[in-house]
Amino acid sequence: MKPFRIKTAALAVALSLLAGSAMAEPVNIEAVMTPTDQIRMDFKDGSKRFVLMVRRTGNATGSGLLAGTSVVEQGWHDINPPFDADPQGYLEMTAENGDVAYLKWTVRAVFTKGEEKPQLHDYGVWELVSGTGQFADKRGIGTLVIKPVTKTDRKYILSGEIGDKP
Numbered sequence: 733m734k735p736f737r738i739k740t741a742a743l744a745v746a747l748s749l750l751a752g753s754a755m756a757e758p759v760n761i762e763a764v765m766t767p768t769d770q771i772r773m774d775f776k777d778g779s780k781r782f783v784l785m786v787r788r789t790g791n792a793t794g795s796g797l798l799a800g801t802s803v804v805e806q807g808w809h810d811i812n813p814p815f816d817a818d819p820q821g822y823l824e825m826t827a828e829n830g831d832v833a834y835l836k837w838t839v840r841a842v843f844t845k846g847e848e849k850p851q852l853h854d855y856g857v858w859e860l861v862s863g864t865g866q867f868a869d870k871r872g873i874g875t876l877v878i879k880p881v882t883k884t885d886r887k888y889i890l891s892g893e894i895g896d897k898p
Contacts, residue, residue: 756895759796759874763803763888764881766790784809788886792825797870797894798833801825805888814850817841819878823858823888831865835890837876854878858890871897 765788775781788805792798807821823835839856860872874892881887 756872756893757796758892759794759798759872759894760891761792761794761796761798762890763790763792765803765805765886765888767884779812780814781810781812784811790888792890797866797872798825798890801827801833803888811841811852813852814843816843817852817854819854819856827866829865831867832863833860833867833870834862835859835872836861839876839878841878852880858892860894869897870894 767786767788770784770786772785773783784807786805786807786809788807790803790805792801792803802825804824804826805821806824807819809817809819811817811819818839819841820838821836823837825833825835827833835858837856837858839854841852841854843850843852845851854877856876856878858872858874858876860867860870863870872892872894874890877889879887879889
């Protein structure tokens with residue numbers, strides 16, 4: 733009788749894990765973000781370090797629950813060229829019906845040698861931390877890559893999963 737109980741318990745655990753992972757839906761979106769407001773503080777210590785506090789806006793395209801949202805970034809970018817950077821902030825993602833998802837993000841960036849000047853590579857993570865309406869009972873996590881589009885515009889590429897809160 734004991735082996736039957738162990739197998740039944742193992743099956744129940746396996747099914748609950750499968751059901752839990754099946755509940756999360758993939759998210760793959762991109763948004764070209766354009767600055768609408770920014771404050772820059774340059775360090776006066778002989779380094780090239782600066783902090784950029786920026787508000788950017790854009791529209792998310794792709795697939796998943798966040799596709800089709802309008803996006804506002806509130807970011808704090810601590811940049812120390814030609815070495816590294818530590819950007820972080822929030823993305824406020826508003827669906828057409830007014831529901832809002834709040835994503836907290838953080839990135840670690842490094843510079844590598846480029847043909848004419850150092851190139852910045854931004855890789856990090858995002859987390860759905862709060863929301864209203866359809867996003868109120870959701871949680872999510874994934875990766876974030878930020879790529880330059882123009883001197884000021886950036887493409888935010890988010891991949892991950894969003895599911896129901898436990």
